[in-house]
Amino acid sequence: MRSKIILWCAAVLLIAVCAGKLSAETEKPAQGKTAVVYFSQTGNTRAACEVLAKELSADIFELKVAKPPAAKGQLPEIEPSWIDLSPYSFIVVASPIWAANLVSAVQAFLKNNPLEGRKAVILTTTNVPMPEEFQNKHKQLVADAGGNLAGYYQVVVQEQKEGKAVARTQDDIRSDAKAIAGGIKTLM
Numbered sequence: 001m002r003s004k005i006i007l008w009c010a011a012v013l014l015i016a017v018c019a020g021k022l023s024a025e026t027e028k029p030a031q032g033k034t035a036v037v038y039f040s041q042t043g044n045t046r047a048a049c050e051v052l053a054k055e056l057s058a059d060i061f062e063l064k065v066a067k068p069p070a071a072k073g074q075l076p077e078i079e080p081s082w083i084d085l086s087p088y089s090f091i092v093v094a095s096p097i098w099a100a101n102l103v104s105a106v107q108a109f110l111k112n113n114p115l116e117g118r119k120a121v122i123l124t125t126t127n128v129p130m131p132e133e134f135q136n137k138h139k140q141l142v143a144d145a146g147g148n149l150a151g152y153y154q155v156v157v158q159e160q161k162e163g164k165a166v167a168r169t170q171d172d173i174r175s176d177a178k179a180i181a182g183g184i185k186t187l188m
């Protein structure tokens with residue numbers, strides 16, 4: 001009789017432990033990875049993105065122009081033209097500002113790669129901060145790609161010294177990017 005009771009208690013305990021484990025597993029939020037996708041011509045955006053990727057433990061993808069646009073107003077062919085975003089739940093879309101817009105290679109990425117509701121942030125490097133009306137145009141490109149925009153960050157790469165615009169160093173850019181990574185972490 002005593003051994004039956006012990007066996008019964010052990011079975012109840014086992015069921016309780018299994019049920020607890022199961023509920024802990026089902027309650028665990030889906031853990032997606034982070035991707036940093038960028039274009040850079042002169043290295044500023046690359047410097048910022050390398051810091052972001054390290055700080056956010058993200059995978060990093062550099063876009064290159066494979067074939068320039070055939071006509072004005074068209075987008076270039078890019079390499080890679082498509083990125084398998086299935087492992088990623090958070091995307092950093094990073095671009096230099098050219099003519100107040102995201103560069104066409106980044107626009108092509110957004111056109112070719114549906115973000116399907118993933119959380120995204122935009123990071124730009126720019127000589128001067130973009131006014132809100134331009135930022136809104138950039139945000140719309142991410143929204144059009146199906147991204148759920150969570151933040152917009154700018155690294156300003158020029159400063160005024162004695163009335164002249166001078167380039168900030170890549171160390172300055174890296175230090176700004178580190179601070180931005182801290183902000184992005186709060187959105188994830």
Ligand SMILES: Cc1cc2nc3c(=O)[nH]c(=O)nc-3n(C[C@H](O)[C@H](O)[C@H](O)COP(=O)(O)O)c2cc1C
Pocket residue numbers: 039040041042043044045046095096097098099100101125126127128129157
């Ligand atoms: C063709 C071209 C157009 C640019 N247009 C702008 C602009 O409209 N506004 C601005 O603030 N900076 C502008 N810039 C400056 C770049 O945004 C800035 O230098 C950026 O950090 C470059 O990034 P990268 O080094 O990753 O290529 C332009 C630069 C180039 C080369």
